């Protein structure tokens with residue numbers, strides 16, 4: 195699989211499911227300023243609260259294939275394998291699908307990642323061990339000191355200035 199950096203700012207994203215994993219994905223997507231719709235009969239309090247403040251849209255019912263058109267990214271994170279599979283199989287081949295219950299049923303995986311300023315460290319073990327992905331990522335990010343992050347900020351500014359002349 196090819197690691198890509200995706201700019202999801204303002205892009206329509208569907209999260210099917212309102213549980214622990216849906217919330218984990220939602221936090222990441224919210225930080226990227228995606229335009230998020232959650233469809234699920236029930237949800238954890240945080241999702242309900244975000245919907246009440248208007249930060250996301252929550253449609254309170256089961257997700258179905260008819261919901262899929264129009265979304266760039268679909269996260270299938272219900273606790274129903276059958277529903278997750280149905281959503282993954284009915285998405286257009288041109289849509290990005292992350293099936294949280296069975297990565298092989300989608301075309302997109304979310305690697306463990308940490309950001310410090312402009313630096314992103316992302317680690318995938320190709321489905322072998324999410325726990326090891328987490329520990330390898332935290333080991334690498336632990337080696338990044340403040341100076342490196344500040345240096346990158348400075349290099350970015352200098353490079354941007356050079357590009358604009």
Ligand SMILES: C[C@@]1(CC(=O)O)c2cc3[nH]c(cc4nc(cc5[nH]c(cc(n2)[C@H]1CCC(=O)O)[C@@](C)(CC(=O)O)[C@@H]5CCC(=O)O)C(CC(=O)O)=C4CCC(=O)O)c(CCC(=O)O)c3CC(=O)O
Nearest residue numbers: 294295296297303304306318319320321322323324327328
């Ligand atoms: C493909 C991928 C991503 C994707 O969903 O696209 C994926 C897939 C799956 N994970 C499953 C299980 C668990 N995953 C975690 C935890 C994490 N999983 C993460 C990444 C990834 N998990 C991507 C591959 C990364 C790689 O390959 O290196 C982390 C690193 C980052 C994140 O998720 O944000 C996050 C670290 C925790 C953190 O940071 O807190 C836990 C523990 C927990 O939740 O605490 C469990 C239960 C215990 C277990 O099974 O190990 C299942 C089986 C579901 C089932 O059988 O029901 C699947 C489906 C499948 O394997 O197909």
Ligand SMILES: NC(=O)C1=CN([C@@H]2O[C@H](COP(=O)(O)OP(=O)(O)OC[C@H]3O[C@@H](n4cnc5c(N)ncnc54)[C@H](O)[C@@H]3O)[C@@H](O)[C@H]2O)C=CC1
Nearest residue numbers: 211212213214215234235236256257271272273277294295
């Ligand atoms: N990728 C990963 O890192 C991990 C993935 N998982 C998988 O993620 C999935 C979700 O797990 P949790 O969030 O812990 O479950 P959960 O039990 O906390 O939440 C399930 C949610 O799905 C909703 N739901 C059920 N049927 C639905 C339908 N037809 N349409 C829309 N929403 C529906 C429920 O209302 C509930 O909000 C499971 O398949 C689990 O195996 C679990 C651990 C880690």
